Amino acid sequence: MRDASANRPTTPADYIAVLRRRKWIIVALPVVAALSAYVVSRSESPLYQATSTVLVNRTSIVGAITNISDPAAIDPTRFLTTQANIARSPVLASRVARDAGIRGLTQDDVLGASHVSPQSDADLLDVSVSWDDPDQAVRIANEYANQYTRYKTELDTQRINQALTKLRASIATLKASHATESPSYSTLLQYQSQLETVGTLLANNTSVLQKAEGAAKIRPRPLRRAVLGGLLGLVLGVALAFLAEALDRRVRSEEELEDVLQLPLIGRIPTPSRQLRDVNDLVTLAEPQSVDAESFRKLKTSLEFLNLDREAKTIMVTSALPGEGKSTTIANLGVAFARSGRRVVLVDLDLRRPFLHRFFHTGAGLGITDVVSGSETVAAALRPLSLSGAGFSTSPPSLNGRRRPPSRTSEAVKDTSALSLLPAGTIPSGGHDALVDLLENDRLTSVLDELADQADLVLVDTSPLLAVGDALALSAKVDALVLVLRMGIERPVVHELARQLQSSQAPVLGFILTGIAQEGADGYRYADGYGYGYGYGQEVGPEDVATKSERRGAGRT
DSSP states (O other), rough: OOOOGGGGGOOHHHHHHHHHHHHHHHHHHHHHHHHHHHHHHHHHHHHEEEEEEEOOOOHHHHHHHHHHOOHHOOOHHHHHHHHHHHHHHHHHHHHHHHHHHTTTOOHHHHHHHEEEEEESSSSEEEEEESSSSHHHHHHHHHHHHHHHHHHHHHHHHHHHHHHHHHHHHHHHHHHTOTTTTTTHHHHHHHHHHHHHHHHHHHHSEEEEOOOOOOOOOEEHHHHHHHHHHHHHHHHHHHHHHHHHHOOOOBBOOOOHHHHTOOOEEEEEEOOOOHHHHHOOOOOOHHHHHHHHHHHHHHHHHHHHHHTTTOOEEEEEEEEETTTTTTHHHHHHHHHHHHHHHOOOEEEEEOOOOHHHHHHTTOOOOOHHHHHHHHHHHHHOEEEEEOOSSSSOOOOBBBTSSSOOOOOOOOOOSSOOGEEEEEOSSSOOTTHHHHHHHHHHHHHHHHHHHHHHSSSSEEEEEEOOTTTTTTHHHGGSSSSEEEEETTTOHHHHHHHHEEEEEEEESSSSSEEEEEEEESSSSSSSSEEOOOOOOOOOEEEOOGGGOOOOOTTTTTTOO
């Protein structure tokens, strides 16, 4: 049995298939994100940014004089990061707020609206200010740069100025004592000259390289936000698509079904068109020359090959769950066999929800339940059908209320009794127990044997195998069994189906895939979704002709 990891996409084609299946997530999320970002951006208040540039000399003047290297000056990243942190000083911000000439500007406003960042490839600091007025943004940015150069000079020359103050006091003391001719006085004068030189050099260590001349609008920028939102939505959409695929328990490949069920695939059936579903028509009668009708002729041929050795004459067709198209399949398959010259009898033993009589527009009336109960004979209940599409007992109206014209076909068979229908008949009023008794009645076996003697092939429609136990009970009365499954069935359902099939008394010939949407002339793609809900007494009325699952292409029960 296939390992669970085998269900994961492994090839580019698998990934493309995932993206196609989840295309609505991948398309919708970027669109919603882009529109949301655009709307939010349009509602923002305008904001402008001005930037001035400050040159910071990384050469250590003290190190050049004393021949002592400064580690901070050697490492440019560390040095400029330190200077950027110095520029964020509250003292500096308060000076900017005081001298910028903007009423009501505070220290916190300056720190909140400004940003100082070192350039990675030069000894430069960018001082950026974001403000709601472009002129004021320029003014604050330039004042910030000027105040930084002054503040930096104060920090660099602070100790030198203190040393000069003490040195000048000592020189003044010597002058007062008339000791100007002493060696000490000459030495102090030399120290004073050196310190004044260093102080002058340090005072010019930082300067404004470029003032802000204008402010760029940085908000709102709705188109830019929309593009970024769309890209982010695309990334999230792809991630959610693969997450949804990982959490999806539905079967996505024929090979997985074959591995779990240990059965061959007999054929693939496309989804009936909405026009056919709305009037309960069969494609093999209404459109016998179409590609969809050809798929049933291929299915007939494949089934004949599989049945060569077994020579089964009574074949039961069932499904795992409701809404997988078994009734549609068996009706079209019966027409295909009859058109090939075989005498075919369709038997509706889906007593929970009989539907075959609706396809051929014969009305419910008497059927197999009446034959089994002994109130009618097989000959009286059996209804011959026309293969031309024009010989129905009633002519059902179309959606607009007008009579539907007879179908045209070149494949009309003169013998209208080549295809016959034995409807479900009168449903027993005793509920579930009465149905079980009828299905287990030996008379039912005799009726099916009698039909097999009269016809070349008897196709029996029955209830879904996992919905109720009718199909398993009937498996002892037929020669073979065929499954109709819809691509997209959940994996736990498939495993339970495989377990139930072990109890079947009839051999299973294989399975048929339904719910396939055509994709050009070269192939098909699978359509998702199928319906649930099945129980006793759910008689199908006119309003139930096209249920939700059928409208999504699931076919009839």
